[in-house]
Amino acid sequence: MCKAKIKLVYKQEIDEKSVSAFEKAIFHASYQEFMLKSQAYNRDGKLKTFSKMKANDGRANSLHYKLSFAVLHFISQLNNQIPVIKDNLGNKLKFEIPHFELIESHTEDISLHKVAISYETGFLTLVAFMGEYLLLTNGNAPENEMAETFVIQIQQGLSIKNYQEHRTLKQSWLSHRNLIPLFNYINRRLYRNIQALFFARKSTVFRVSKSKITVQLIPITFFK
Secondary structure: OOEEEEEEEEEEEOOOOOOHHHHHHHHHHHHHHHHHHHHHHHOOOOOEHHHHHHHHHHHHHHHHHHHHHHHHHHHHHHOOEEEEEEEOOOOOOHHHHHHEEEEEEEEOHHHHOOOEEEEEOOOOEEEEOOOEEEEEEEEEEEEEEEOEEEEEOOOOOOOEEEEEEEOOOOOOOOOOOHHHHHHHHHHHHHHHHHEHHHOOOEOOOEEEEEOOEEEEEOOOOOOO
């Protein structure tokens, strides 16, 4: 049933053209914070953009972290629901961790201010790909049992961040395809080493692992 365990991430970019109340609140709150906190990296006022501040002083990258405090209370009001992504029934996709990013800004032109919020989900079970749609279920899907699923459309800004393929018995090294040559190999080694068992008065011990089979001759004492 299950193809893989995955985590999704959706990146929501916010700029002057954003229209929702949530986006506008993030936009203005982060810009005001940028104007305040960027002064530490632009004391003479010659650097106008965030890009130039970073190029001049690498510590300006801390603005990503510092500006996030100004928007955290807006993100908390989302109740861990991504405001844009919905499944085919109109239910919002839940996230666990938000990441704030300052993309660009300008101290004299608010229209150049641009930020992003990346919403990372918890572990989901990928049941199937259906064209541009993902059939998913929350958490670990039980084998051979009915599970509640939902469908998400692949779209711009949405990406699979983590992917762990589900390994079934057919995919493991102990599959029927691999067992046949394994036993053939053991039989050949037994035939070649049968004489060592009697002439060297030693016992043949086979150690089997995923990658190789080793033969060890262990001395033994025969009773007279």
